Amino acid sequence: MLNLFLTSAEQGLVFGIMALGVYITFKVLDFPDLTVDGSFPLGAAVASIIIFNGGNPFLALVLSLMAGMIAGFITGFLNTRAKISGLLAGILTMTALYSINLRVMGQANVTLLNAKTMFTYLEEVLGIPRRWGFISAFVVAVVVVKILLDSFLKTQLGFALRATGNNPDMARSLGINTDAMKTLGLSMSNGLVALSGGLVAQYQGFADIGMGIGTVVAGLASVIIGEMIIGERSVGLATFAALLGSFIYRLSIGIALRLGFAATDLKLLTTILVIIALSTPRIKNLLRIASS
Amino acid sequence: MLKLKNVSKIFNKGTVNENVALSNINLEIYDGDFVSIIGSNGAGKSTLLNVIAGVFPLDEGSIELDDQDITRLPEYERASFIGRVFQDPLMGTAPSMTIEENLSLALCRNKKRGLKWGLNDKLRKEFRVKLAELGLGLENRMNTKVKLLSGGQRQAITLLIATMVKPKLLLLDEHTAALDPSTVRLINDLTEEIVLQKGITTLMITHNMEYAIKMGNRLIMMDGGKVVLDIRGADKALLTVDELVDMFECAARKKFDDDRIMLGLTS
């Protein structure tokens, strides 16, 4: 039981960074970005290939982040400059990334069993045992990301980003370059998603070409679960909600696995969960109409 | 300060739906003018404001502001010196952001937005004063999301947003049309106060003849994409609602007759 909890906490945190990325596009920018399914494995691919070849695992994370930002920038470019719809722009980048990820890894998967990941360092240099190494590293990473993101969203530029998602006409009327803001948000979002991918690769000890499938839906599930529980009264609460949602989501999956569901069925379960969650307001409304 | 020369705007040019929304308009607006614009539905009033704001390109003619040709300047660049308020109270504010955040957005207009805090105590104090001037008690709700406010409250905030940094030109498109009569009076009073106090050159579309006469120093009536009446100063002050309605109907009747002639109904 404690084990289930700890594992869910680890996963909730490490995938929580991805959920924060999804929060930026879906909630702040109101942009349904599917790049995520490609930028998550991109981050994993970049980090794992560097670490596999003996590179510094922390530097590897920085490069994951940057690779993800470039991916997001491309989706932004396709949408704002080439005037391709947001949904399609994301799908195009995601599809292209499949080939790129294979190129980066050189094969369909990279194993880090014998390589020095960040957790090897934490263990050898700081003397933190594996199990606690995971959770403490993820807590630090999540806290840093959350503080930076919350702070950014309270700056003038952050306000401009939020206004762009909230009311683009108004934003433009106040001289905000909404195209630039969209591209910025997409870059930030996919940077975080790829960073999460780089951390996950080190956490599970491998990167796999198929590991990105369903990332968007999982991120969305986290954001929605959090929103249902906490709401979005302020920026700080909204990002906290995404993280809490991520934890609850991973916990549910852990429980589902214990209940005997096959790991391969989880994407179906997640999708059903998201569908139910997305339609709840409607269900609530229906109930209200029925009872009045 | 604002000069429209031979401005024409034709929608769906060359199709069966061709529609001349503005036809050869020549208009000069002077510094500090407060112009009320009236005219029947489809007269081209909104289109006039839209071409001034650069929402869509002209088919003919040119627009000059302060002796600078802005005919080809894109909308978002003109936005830095043109403030707008629309009929729909949802349009002028960011609903999921708080009142103070909305005002902060307005303050940064014309400025490069960077990584400075969007809000601080000094700004909050400044906003509190500005909101108190509206007399709606909003200064005590600065942390409220705008989507929780009424249409009138939002429109008041939109007005503040549009004029926070003094624009060269303020364009109001039936900005009180969605409000109840007492709120209409309130927003119109606010409009007058802000416009006169700051000396903002303003174009205001309205369907309310009384306010059209009462407010501003100049009145323009549009019909069929043309300016059919342009009264200023003392003449405008002497105008009565009845006279205006007469002229309005005359213009409408003429249009009706024209349509009949065009359709071959008069013989």
Ligand SMILES: Nc1ncnc2c1ncn2[C@@H]1O[C@H](COP(=O)(O)OP(=O)(O)OP(=O)(O)O)[C@@H](O)[C@H]1O
């Ligand atoms: N984007 C557009 N595309 C096509 N036709 C348009 C467009 N905008 C306006 N029109 C047409 O141009 C004409 C003038 O419209 P406009 O909106 O300027 O009228 P208005 O004077 O503002 O009327 P109202 O009092 O109803 O707001 C109308 O015939 C309208 O159908």
Ligand SMILES: [Mg+2]
């Ligand atoms: Mg109109």
